[in-house]
Amino acid sequence: MIAFVMGTTIKLIPNSKEEAFILARLAEEPDFAEFILVEDGLGPGPSLLIRNQGVGTELMKDFEVEVLGLGIGTKRYPGAFTGPVKKVILSLIESPSLNLFSGISTIGDVRIDNNPALEEPTLKMDVFDFISVPAYTPWEWVILDPPYAQSTVGSGRYEKKYPDEIAISHSVPKRRALVAYFQKYARNVLWLDICAPLPKGFKRKKLWLFLPGGFRTTRVLSQLENTLI
Numbered sequence: 001m002i003a004f005v006m007g008t009t010i011k012l013i014p015n016s017k018e019e020a021f022i023l024a025r026l027a028e029e030p031d032f033a034e035f036i037l038v039e040d041g042l043g044p045g046p047s048l049l050i051r052n053q054g055v056g057t058e059l060m061k062d063f064e065v066e067v068l069g070l071g072i073g074t075k076r077y078p079g080a081f082t083g084p085v086k087k088v089i090l091s092l093i094e095s096p097s098l099n100l101f102s103g104i105s106t107i108g109d110v111r112i113d114n115n116p117a118l119e120e121p122t123l124k125m126d127v128f129d130f131i132s133v134p135a136y137t138p139w140e141w142v143i144l145d146p147p148y149a150q151s152t153v154g155s156g157r158y159e160k161k162y163p164d165e166i167a168i169s170h171s172v173p174k175r176r177a178l179v180a181y182f183q184k185y186a187r188n189v190l191w192l193d194i195c196a197p198l199p200k201g202f203k204r205k206k207l208w209l210f211l212p213g214g215f216r217t218t219r220v221l222s223q224l225e226n227t228l229i
């Protein structure tokens with residue numbers, strides 16, 4: 001790989017097909033920078049231009065950030081939306097809306113969860129089966145609160161483990177499937193997670209950081225606007 005640094009832009013030229021493949025994959029998941037593939041004929045595949053959007057500088061803030069307390073969850077369903085999260089979501093969404101990994105939430109016209117014990121989902125099925133079928137028309141809003149891996153170590157009540165929890169956003173095939181569906185069928189996305197994804201084709205409008213206090217995991221709610229549909 002050859003790298004050229006031009007001001008705040010870096011150009012990566014692949015030396016092999018494998019490196020070209022890696023660059024193409026990187027370009028699929030832009031985050032802190034703008035990733036652009038350019039067919040400049042310098043390598044066996046396109047070069048990757050990485051334009052720094054100003055990490056750690058004022059430039060990065062072309063979206064709003066708000067920091068709120070997470071609030072207290074419900075004993076009935078740990079992991080359910082807390083009051084402050086619900087309030088933000090309800091202040092934004094319009095129909096038609098889709099809530100993926102909806103748990104006991106009643107937000108959204110269509111709510112998908114595979115937990116058979118719940119009454120609240122409108123469809124009890126696997127999210128990935130649901131999104132494998134094209135939508136008739138785009139959803140105005142898609143809300144998702146996918147599970148993330150939780151394990152705490154220590155003693156007493158902190159020894160709890162959640163072996164069945166799979167971190168959806170840490171699974172490359174699963175997040176790719178979600179992103180591919182959103183690119184086609186979601187005008188706006190509200191993604192609650194422990195990361196702040198910015199899939200290709202989306203503009204980050206606002207981030208809410210929900211601080212739970214203590215050593216518990218901060219939740220990030222990302223408001224993303226589709227620039228493709």
Ligand SMILES: C[S@@+](CC[C@H](N)C(=O)[O-])C[C@H]1O[C@@H](n2cnc3c(N)ncnc32)[C@H](O)[C@@H]1O
Pocket residue numbers: 077079080081101102103104105112113114115125126127128145146147148
């Ligand atoms: C973090 S909880 C979401 C809770 C929800 N926001 C609420 O207010 O109740 C994650 C949910 O995803 C569901 N889930 C996990 N994997 C799933 C899958 N592949 N398909 C559908 N639901 C899934 C779980 O049953 C769980 O209810």
